[in-house]
Amino acid sequence: xxxxxxxxxxxxxxxxxxxxxxxxxxxxxxxxxxxxxxxxxxxxxxxxxxxxxxxxxxxxxxxxxxxxxxxxxxxxxxxxxxxxxxxxxxxxxxxxxxxxxxxxxxxxxxxxxxxxxxxxxxxxxxxxxxxxxxxxxxxxxxxxxxxxxxxxxxxxxxxxxxxxxxxxxxxxxxxxxxxxxxxxxxxxxxxxxxxxxx
DNA sequence: ATGGGGATCGTCT
DNA sequence: GACGATCCCCATC
Numbered sequence: 015x016x017x018x019x020x021x022x023x024x025x026x027x028x029x030x031x032x033x034x035x036x037x038x039x040x041x042x043x044x045x046x047x048x049x050x051x052x053x054x055x056x057x058x059x060x061x062x063x064x065x066x067x068x069x070x071x072x073x074x075x076x077x078x079x080x081x082x083x084x085x086x087x088x089x090x091x092x093x094x095x096x097x098x099x100x101x102x103x104x105x106x107x108x109x110x111x112x113x114x115x116x117x118x119x120x121x122x123x124x125x126x127x128x129x130x131x132x133x134x135x136x137x138x139x140x141x142x143x144x145x146x147x148x149x150x151x152x153x154x155x156x157x158x159x160x161x162x163x164x165x166x167x168x169x170x171x172x173x174x175x176x177x178x179x180x181x182x183x184x185x186x187x188x189x190x191x192x193x194x195x196x197x198x199x200x201x202x203x204x205x206x207x208x209x210x211x212x
Numbered sequence: 213a214t215g216g217g218g219a220t221c222g223t224c225t
Numbered sequence: 226g227a228c229g230a231t232c233c234c235c236a237t238c
Contacts, residue, residue, distance in 0.1 A: 057230070059230075065230070066230085067230075070224085073223080073224075074223085075222080075223060075224090089222095089230085090221080090222060090223095091221095091222090091229060091230070091231065092219080092220070092221080092228095092229060092231050092232080093219070093220030093221035093222075093229090093231095094219065094220055094221080094231080094232080095231050095232070097230060097231085099230090112230055114230085141231070141232070142230070142231070143231050143232060144231090144232075147232095183230070184230070184231095185229085185230055185231075186230055187228095187229085187230090213237105213238085214236105214237085214238080215235105215236085215237085215238100216234105216235090216236085216237100217233105217234095217235090217236105218232105218233090218234090218235105219231105219232090219233090221229105222228105222229095223227105223228095223229090224226105224227095224228095225226090225227085225228105
C-alpha cells in the first residue's frame with residue numbers, strides 16, 4: 015500500500031524507469047471507476063536526448079516535463095491516442111518516463127468496456143495508447159501531481175522479484191545515441207508474453 | 213507470422 | 226504543410 019514519495023521520482027529518468035518495473039499504477043477514471051495494474055514496460059526520456067519531447071526546449075505541449083517530478087505528462091499523438099509519462103529529475107530539467115504497458119490487476123471489466131469487449135485481457139494495456147484508453151487517461155490528467163493526497167493517479171511501490179531486461183526504445187527518431195540507448199525496460203518474470211516485440 | 217496502409221489532428225517548422 | 230514516444234485491419238506468405 016505504500017505510495018511512492020516524490021523523492022522516488024526526483025532521480026534521473028533511467029534510474030526511475032528501471033525502478034518502476036513491478037510498481038503498481040492505480041487510476042480513478044473520469045467516470046469514477048478504479049482500475050490498475052503492474053507496470054511491465056516503460057521508457058526513459060532524458061535531458062539532451064534527441065528522442066525526447068523536451069529536447070528542443072519548453073513549449074506549451076511539453077510544459078509538464080519541465081515541472082516538478084512526480085507529476086503526470088500526458089500528450090496526444092497520431093490524432094487519436096494519449097500517452098502517459100511520469101516526470102522525473104529536478105524541476106526545469108525535462109526528463110520523464112513513458113509508461114508503455116501494464117499487467118491489469120484491478121477493474122478488468124471497466125477496461126474491457128473502454129477498450130472494446132473483443133480484446134483479450136492480455137492486450138488490454140500492452141501499449142502506451144492502449145494503457146491510456148483502458149485506464150481512462152486523457153489530457154485532463156496532464157500535469158496532475160501523483161503524490162498529492164487525493165490524486166486520481168497513484169503509483170505504489172514495486173513488488174519484489176520482478177526481473178527485467180533493457181532494450182532500445184520503440185518508434186523513436188533521433189540520433190544514433192538515442193536510437194541505441196538501452197532505455198526501454200521490460201518485465202521478464204513471470205510473464206514471457208510481455209518481454210518481446212510487438 | 214509478418215508487413216503495409218489508413219485513421220486523425222495537435223504541434224512545430 | 227509535414228509528421229508523430231500508435232493502433233487496428235487486412236493481405237499475403
